[in-house]
Amino acid sequence: MYYLRLLAELSKVKITFAVALTTIAGYLLAKGVFDSGLLLPTIGIFVLACGSSALNHYQDSDRDQLMKRTSNRPIPSGRISKNGAMITALVLIALGSGLIWVGSDFVGFQLGLLALIWYNGIYTPMKRKTAFAVIPGSVIGAIPPVVGWVAGGGNVFDTQALVLAFFFFIWQVPHFWLLMLKYGDEYVEAGYPSITEVYDERHIRYLTFLWTFATAVTALMLPIFGLTSSVFVTLMIILAVFWLIYVFSSILKKQQPSPFNPFYYFMRINYFVLVIIIAISIDPFLR
Numbered sequence: 001m002y003y004l005r006l007l008a009e010l011s012k013v014k015i016t017f018a019v020a021l022t023t024i025a026g027y028l029l030a031k032g033v034f035d036s037g038l039l040l041p042t043i044g045i046f047v048l049a050c051g052s053s054a055l056n057h058y059q060d061s062d063r064d065q066l067m068k069r070t071s072n073r074p075i076p077s078g079r080i081s082k083n084g085a086m087i088t089a090l091v092l093i094a095l096g097s098g099l100i101w102v103g104s105d106f107v108g109f110q111l112g113l114l115a116l117i118w119y120n121g122i123y124t125p126m127k128r129k130t131a132f133a134v135i136p137g138s139v140i141g142a143i144p145p146v147v148g149w150v151a152g153g154g155n156v157f158d159t160q161a162l163v164l165a166f167f168f169f170i171w172q173v174p175h176f177w178l179l180m181l182k183y184g185d186e187y188v189e190a191g192y193p194s195i196t197e198v199y200d201e202r203h204i205r206y207l208t209f210l211w212t213f214a215t216a217v218t219a220l221m222l223p224i225f226g227l228t229s230s231v232f233v234t235l236m237i238i239l240a241v242f243w244l245i246y247v248f249s250s251i252l253k254k255q256q257p258s259p260f261n262p263f264y265y266f267m268r269i270n271y272f273v274l275v276i277i278i279a280i281s282i283d284p285f286l287r
Contacts, residue, residue: 010057010074010088011050019144020046022168025281026148029227032284040103041151045144048096048112054089055120058082066190069183104151115143131193134176142169163225167218174211175269177204181262205251212248216241219276230286236279244272
């Protein structure tokens with residue numbers, strides 16, 4: 001049980017599980033039915049994302065030990081060696097890639113490797129150089145739903161696939177910047193550039209609202225471009241969009257009624273995206 005917990009922590013299971021959910025959503029939107037073809041690409045993406053996360057632990061271990069939030073991660077806490085983390089990562093990456101290839105096709109396999117390369121080869125080194133690495137880095141979250149779309153019989157260049165990818169790209173920017181508002185000082189102490197060094201809190205709140213508003217508008221593109229068609233799901237998305245804008249409108253107030261709590265807004269945008277994932281996943285069954 002100890003080793004399972006260690007593996008789950010090394011794999012960042014909470015995040016990778018969410019990645020698997022977006023793959024399921026992409027598959028269901030393209031295929032329109034829940035069948036056995038969903039299994040292998042979803043497990044493949046999950047395992048590949050776990051391997052990518054384990055590799056990220058290896059890459060960031062020198063900085064993780066400098067931050068209170070990450071100092072108890074498996075490598076800096078001494079619960080696993082760097083070599084052990086690397087071996088675990090390589091095994092998971094190989095297994096996940098193979099499952100995607102078998103469960104999807106070569107295009108799905110290529111997309112999975114692109115996500116791996118983008119996260120571990122581009123974003124991870126870039127975040128040590130610039131506070132704006134999250135913007136190109138958000139491409140990573142846009143890829144898994146497209147893997148699901150391709151596995152479900154869609155084309156990677158379908159307009160609907162691109163709209164779906166764009167939604168999962170754009171929401172990650174405000175999501176990450178809210179984390180920076182909460183943990184920015186720790187990142188700076190660990191040697192990472194932080195947006196908190198570029199803008200003050202008020203400007204970051206304004207920028208976060210703009211990106212959140214763009215996320216809401218992009219969510220409305222899902223029914224407009226035919227990704228959803230049931231009246232119930234369309235209303236569900238519209239209500240969620242108005243709720244998100246209403247919640248985040250308070251972030252614009254110059255004087256906050258109480259100490260600003262970025263984690264409150266961080267969780268609300270997570271709830272919003274979860275609702276959207278559920279909505280687009282159930283839509284094929286309501287048509």
